[in-house]
Amino acid sequence: MRVVTTGIQGTGMQAFTFDQSELAGIIAYLRNMNxxxxxxxxxxxxxxxxxxxxxxxxxxxxxxxxxxxxxxxxxxxxxxxxxxxxxxxxxxxxxxxxxFPINRPVRAVTRDGKVINGRRLNEDTYTVQLVDDQERLVSLVKHDLREYTILTVSPxxxxxxxxxxxxxxxxxxxxxxxxxx
Ligand code: HEC
Known part of the structure; x- marks a missing residue:
């Protein structure tokens, strides 16, 4: 939804204005295409x-x-x-x-050795926000991590x-x- 509504800067992908139900329909179509x-x-x-x-x-x-x-x-x-x-x-x-890629589980290890397993809510180049296995909201700066792995097997x-x-x-x-x- 974010990509459709804000576009991707510096590329041919422009921003579009749709109402909520139009957007939901487009996302549903994309997710079910195959x-x-x-x-x-x-x-x-x-x-x-x-x-x-x-x-x-x-x-x-x-x-x-x-x-x-x-x-x-x-x-x-x-x-x-x-x-x-x-x-x-x-x-x-x-x-x-x-x-779906955003639902891939992640494993992060902080510099002091703390292991965090969770599900991503948001991620950009520098930071990631996730819900850990205790349902806590955690925000991490990637630069501060010793390890950051995105797993490909569903839990x-x-x-x-x-x-x-x-x-x-x-x-x-x-x-x-x-x-x-
Ligand atoms: C041990 C935890 C756990 C249990 C129990 C569990 N799930 Fe899940 N489920 C997950 C996780 C984590 C994901 C996200 C990763 C993925 O898509 O496989 C997920 C993904 C899903 C999705 C896809 C969601 C999406 O947005 O694409 C559906 C649908 C789903 N589960 C339904 C169920 C149903 C129905 C049950 C019970 C019969 C169930 N799950 C039991 C952990 C669980």
Missing amino acids: SFDRGSVKPGDADRGRAVFDGKGTCARCHRVGAQGSRVAPDLSDIGATRSAGSLLRSLTDPTSQM MPSYRYTLTDAELADVVAYLLSLKGR
């Missing part, structure tokens, strides 16, 4: 999916929906507005395959074998129903 595959996913039941989310799946141990859950992993309050059913199903069965467990196909379909239906706070 996964228009809703038809291939078995439709489930959103209410049962919510029960799995809060119960057996323990998703709220990492994710937040509305005012509930943890900030360790991305907020899912509007995930249904930006992702297709097929892509959500793959997030559950093979999380790494669907991981989310795969639910391929721990949820049944019916439960997975229900969770996808629930996620698709989440369209904004």
Whole structure:
């Protein structure tokens, strides 16, 4: 959204003025460009999916929906507005395959040896803001770090074998129903 609304200075990418719903539509389109595959996913039941989310799946141990859950992993309050059913199903069965670059987990080690594992909220050339594994907001100056690594494997467990196909379909239906706070 930032790139579309502010453009990229010094390049041909200009800034555009869109209202919130136009922007959401463009981002949804971009994020789903290679996964228009809703038809291939078995439709489930959103209410049962919510029960799995809060119960057996323990998703709220990492994710937040509305005012509930943890900030360790991305907020899912509007995930249904930006992702297709097929892509959500793959997030559950093979999380790494669907991981967006900004959601890659980071590991930072400060000069005095403190290790911080977290999820990025924002990053520029010199600094990074993240939520650590205790849900604390941390701001770091990269120059002050001994190590800064961006990991490529998702910390989310795969639910391929721990949820049944019916439960997975229900969770996808629930996620698709989440369209904004
Ligand atoms: C141990 C923590 C943990 C648990 C438990 C967990 N997740 Fe995740 N999940 C993550 C992390 C971290 C990410 C970000 C990295 C990635 O995209 O794989 C993520 C990413 C996602 C995404 C993609 C978000 C995006 O913006 O692209 C979805 C959808 C998702 N999880 C759904 C679920 C559901 C549904 C459950 C429960 C069935 C669940 N997760 C359980 C940690 C977790």
